[in-house]
Amino acid sequence: MIAIVGGGISGLALGVSLVRAGVEVRVFEAKREVGGVIRTLSVGEHTLELGPQRLRGTPGVLAHLQGRAIHRVGPEHARIFVVRGGTLHPLPRSLPEFLRSRAISVRGKARAALEPLVALLPAQPGASAADLLRRRLGSEVYRAFAGPLLGGLYGSDPEEIDAERTVRPAMRTLGIRTFAGAIAGGSSALPEAPVVVPAEGMVGLPRALAEEVRDFAPHALLTDTPVRRVHRLDPGRFLLETPAGSHEAEVVVLTTPPPATARLLGPVAPTAAEQIGSLRMNPIEMVHLEVPELPAGLGFKVAFGEGLPIRGATWSGNLDGRGRTAVVYLEPSRVGPDGPGAHADPTDAMTMAAESFTAVTGIPAHPIHHHCARMPAWDRSWRALDGLSLPDGIHLLGSYTGRPGIPGRLAAGASLARTLVEARHRGRSQDGSGVP
Ligand SMILES: Cc1cc2nc3c(=O)[nH]c(=O)nc-3n(C[C@H](O)[C@H](O)[C@H](O)COP(=O)(O)OP(=O)(O)OC[C@H]3O[C@@H](n4cnc5c(N)ncnc54)[C@H](O)[C@@H]3O)c2cc1C
Structure with missing residues (x-):
C-alpha cells in the first residue's frame, strides 16, 4: 500500500x-474537508476564498471539473493592473501594450529591450530573484511589474527569493529564454486558458x-x-x-x-x-472587503516604492453570483530575523486594507473578514535542502x-x-x- x-x-x-x-x-x-490551503467560506451572501481565488482552466483542470458548474472569465476580461505613480495602469500582455504603457518611461523601456543581450551573460551564482530580474529588465521594469508579480506569486520579497530554485527552473519548464520574448509571444509561457472558478468556490x-x-x-x-x-x-x-x-x-x-x-x-x-x-513559511495576510461596485479586470498589484501598506488586491465578483467582494493583501507589518510578520491587531489590518483599496480605486469599501494563510517562502532558508x-x-x-x-x-x-x-x-x- x-x-x-x-x-x-x-x-x-x-x-x-x-x-x-x-x-x-x-x-x-x-481535517474533515479536503483541500488544505484551498478553502472557501460562506459569509452571508458572499463566497470568500481564503487561499487561491481562481485558477487557469487548462484542459487538465477542466477534465477534473467536468460535470461541475463553473464560472469563466475570458482572457479579454482577465486584466491585471499595476498601481504606479498613484495611478492604475494595465499590466502589458504584448509588446505593443508594453511600448504604449504609461507606467514605464522611454528610458525604462529601452533598458528592458537590452534583455536578449544581457541574457547571454553568465548566471550570477547565489543571485536573488530580484538580482536576476533587475539585471535582465532594468530596475524600472523590475519595480513596476516584474518584482510585484513575482513577489505575489511566491508570497515573498524577491530580494529574499533564491533565483536558482524558483525563476530559473520556472523559465526552463515554461520554455522562456527571455521575458521580452515571452511578452512578444515567442513562447507558450502566457497561457490563454480562461480563468475559472467552480460555482461552489x-x-x-x-x-x-x-x-x-x-x-x-x-x-x-x-x-x-x-x-x-x-x-x-x-x-x-x-x-x-x-x-x-x-x-x-x-x-x-x-x-x-x-x-x-x-x-x-x-x-x-x-x-x-x-x-x-x-x-520558513511566510504569512499571507488578507482582508475581504464588501464593495458597492468592482473596478474593471481582476485585480491590481502595487509597484514597489508606492508607499502603500498593501501588495495588491484581487476580485472575482464580476463572476455570476459571488457577491461584491474584493480581497486586499497586506504588506507584512514588520520583517524580523524570523522573516515577515502579520499585523498583531486584525482590526487595524482591516481598516488599513479598506482605506488603501479606496485610495487606489476611489470605491468605498467595508471590511468583512480577516485571514492569515501561510505559504512556503522559497527564500534563502531553502539552502537547508x-x-x-x-x-x-x-x-x-x-x-x-x-x-x-x-x-x-x-x-x-x-x-x-x-x-x-x-x-x-x-x-x-x-x-x-x-x-x-
Ligand atoms: C493564500 C494563498 C493563495 C494562493 N493563490 C494561488 C493562486 O492564485 N493560484 C495558484 O495556482 N496557486 C495559489 N496558491 C498556491 C496553491 O494553492 C498551493 O501551493 C497548493 O494548494 C498547496 O497544496 P498542497 O497539497 O501542496 O499543500 P496544502 O494545501 O498545505 O495541503 C496539505 C494538507 O495536509 C494536511 N495535513 C497536515 N498535517 C497532517 C497530518 N499530520 N496528517 C494528515 N494530514 C495532514 C492539511 O490539513 C492539508 O490538507 C496560493 C496559496 C496560498 C496560501
Whole structure:
C-alpha cells in the first residue's frame, strides 16, 4: 500500500493518478474537508476564498471539473493592473501594450529591450530573484511589474527569493529564454486558458479530485484522520499511527506543509526533519472587503516604492453570483530575523486594507473578514535542502518541493505517480512476483 499523508491538492493529485493505475492507496487528511490551503467560506451572501481565488482552466483542470458548474472569465476580461505613480495602469500582455504603457518611461523601456543581450551573460551564482530580474529588465521594469508579480506569486520579497530554485527552473519548464520574448509571444509561457472558478468556490476542485479517488477506490480517502507518527518497521515497511488505528505501507508520501513534515519525519529521518523544519513559511495576510461596485479586470498589484501598506488586491465578483467582494493583501507589518510578520491587531489590518483599496480605486469599501494563510517562502532558508537525503520508500511532494501553483501541483502529483508505478513494476519483475 502507498500511504499519502495530506489531502490538499498535491496529495489528491497523486492519489487520483495512483488509484487510476490500480495501485492500493490510502490518503490521510487531518481535517474533515479536503483541500488544505484551498478553502472557501460562506459569509452571508458572499463566497470568500481564503487561499487561491481562481485558477487557469487548462484542459487538465477542466477534465477534473467536468460535470461541475463553473464560472469563466475570458482572457479579454482577465486584466491585471499595476498601481504606479498613484495611478492604475494595465499590466502589458504584448509588446505593443508594453511600448504604449504609461507606467514605464522611454528610458525604462529601452533598458528592458537590452534583455536578449544581457541574457547571454553568465548566471550570477547565489543571485536573488530580484538580482536576476533587475539585471535582465532594468530596475524600472523590475519595480513596476516584474518584482510585484513575482513577489505575489511566491508570497515573498524577491530580494529574499533564491533565483536558482524558483525563476530559473520556472523559465526552463515554461520554455522562456527571455521575458521580452515571452511578452512578444515567442513562447507558450502566457497561457490563454480562461480563468475559472467552480460555482461552489475553489474548494470545488479538491472535492472533485476526492470524488474521483472514491469512485475508483471507495475506502482510499480517510478524512478527519491525522497521521500522528510514522515508524519504520524494516526496510520497505512503515507503520502510520492515526487516532483511528495503525496502517502499514511500503511507501509513504508526505504532502504536508514543512512544519508538519518535519514532525512526521523526525523518528525515521532526523537529519532531513531538521533541514525541512528550518524552512520558513511566510504569512499571507488578507482582508475581504464588501464593495458597492468592482473596478474593471481582476485585480491590481502595487509597484514597489508606492508607499502603500498593501501588495495588491484581487476580485472575482464580476463572476455570476459571488457577491461584491474584493480581497486586499497586506504588506507584512514588520520583517524580523524570523522573516515577515502579520499585523498583531486584525482590526487595524482591516481598516488599513479598506482605506488603501479606496485610495487606489476611489470605491468605498467595508471590511468583512480577516485571514492569515501561510505559504512556503522559497527564500534563502531553502539552502537547508541542499544534500537532503531520505530513506528509501519516503517521498516528499508539496508546494515547497516544486512549483507552488495549482497546475504545477497537479503535474507534480501525476509525475510522482508515474515514478512510483514504474518502481513497483520494476520491483515486481525483479522479485519474480509476476506482473511487470
Ligand atoms: C493564500 C494563498 C493563495 C494562493 N493563490 C494561488 C493562486 O492564485 N493560484 C495558484 O495556482 N496557486 C495559489 N496558491 C498556491 C496553491 O494553492 C498551493 O501551493 C497548493 O494548494 C498547496 O497544496 P498542497 O497539497 O501542496 O499543500 P496544502 O494545501 O498545505 O495541503 C496539505 C494538507 O495536509 C494536511 N495535513 C497536515 N498535517 C497532517 C497530518 N499530520 N496528517 C494528515 N494530514 C495532514 C492539511 O490539513 C492539508 O490538507 C496560493 C496559496 C496560498 C496560501
